Amino acid sequence: MSPRRPPGPPVRALPGLLRKLAVDRLAMMRDAADLSDAVLVSMGPKKLYVFNRPDYAKHVLADNAANYHKGIGLVESRKVLGDGLLTSEGELWRAQRRNVQPAFKPGRIAAQAGAVAEEAGRLVEHLRRGAGRGPVDLLQEVTGLTLGVLGRTLMDTSLSGHDGIAHAFEAVQDQAMFDMVSQGLVPSWLPLATQRRFRRARRELTDTVDALVSDRAARMTAGDGATDAFARMIIAARAHPDPATGRRLLQEELVTLLLAGHETTASTLGWTLLLLARHPHVRDTVREEARSVLTEGRLPEAEDLHRLTYTTQVVQEAMRLYPPVWILPRVAQGPDEVGGYEVKAGADVLVCPYTLHRHPDLWDDPERFDPGRFDPSRVANRPRYAYIPFGAGPRFCVGSNLGMMEAVFVTALVTRDLDLTVRPGHQGIAEPMMSLRMRGGLPMTVRPADRLPAPRAAAAGAGAA
């Protein structure tokens, strides 16, 4: 049978669609998912396919990954990330991935559990000291934490004193997203305040990265055996046949590691803490588990990760509803066939974890927050590619083990020791930027948690997210 053409919106719907691209990208993706599991948007010679089924995602991301490069938004991302691991392709990507992968092996990450736990403990202490003093932006707090963890675990470097990094990343991403939705129609030389903010932020990032490189390179001596991700990148840059290119790639790889490694985990934590505050029954069950595993106020160790099973399910469910990487854009290098649908060479292809994680055939009552979905017996009944918060195939997230450990440790410790209440009126609206941000941050009031053991809650309370 010859490949079919997926259904698509009628031509008269295109202006509305483009408007949604600018103002509500999640609604646009939901509209596409409601239409069909495979959608084709045709704009003259430009073709955009949206695939929303586990087997289609598997085909594009894993089985035929060789036919797909990173897609929409790449030009804009490159303005920030250059040729780092997220955006590079081909032989350069393979060499970069081979170089850093050993630093992310499960054993290496497990060996960093103490550092992650210490940072998490420090955050809880800091929050406890400020308890009762009015709302704190928890998103900002966990962003500081994830940067600190990244510095300690993958770079052997303290990032304290570089507090501007998170804001600089925010500014450069805002501009990259603006360029994407305005289709590059606003020239970059216009003296707009946002362009100035972008250039200032990019300069700040470059200066920060340069300072980090010179500091770390000066501490590295021949044969000192350093094998963290940063050291591996520095050694590769020194071995590059063209020193200028080696230096540029090192800068870009480091910016990528800093961005990819902190914002996604901070977003996971932000959404998890918001959902727990909205679902006290689930919070009580997490607290009970944390108190029975992490007894007498102790910090978690690597082995505790396997004991904090319910907390892990809560984090997984938060990433189902709010996948930090909400979209996986690709561009087809050659023609392909996905689930019987033709894909033209050069076409844009989108796989959207945000809608896949809400597919009504895969998830019962998809908007409902229900950590029990990740009970192993229920996971076994779902197609593997129904849930892809870390992507899939060769471009699967290199930092998934670190991200999960961090999210579970912080969720357990914060919930064990603190009561967090969201500021009334805060809606927790998802803003799909490069990651799924939370509009207006996460203002929360902090109080020390009741020391008495929490009452045993009924199995995994749940409700609308």
Ligand code: HEM
């Ligand atoms: C919960 C936290 C995290 C989530 C949800 C997440 C999600 C993802 C996803 C979906 C991708 C694939 C993107 C694509 O295929 O287009 C990815 C790639 C990547 N992630 Fe993560 N990530 C997390 C934490 C981390 C951490 C802690 C690091 C550490 C540095 C990291 C570094 C990277 C890098 C370097 C890539 C590019 C890999 C490649 O293309 O070879 N991530 N991440």
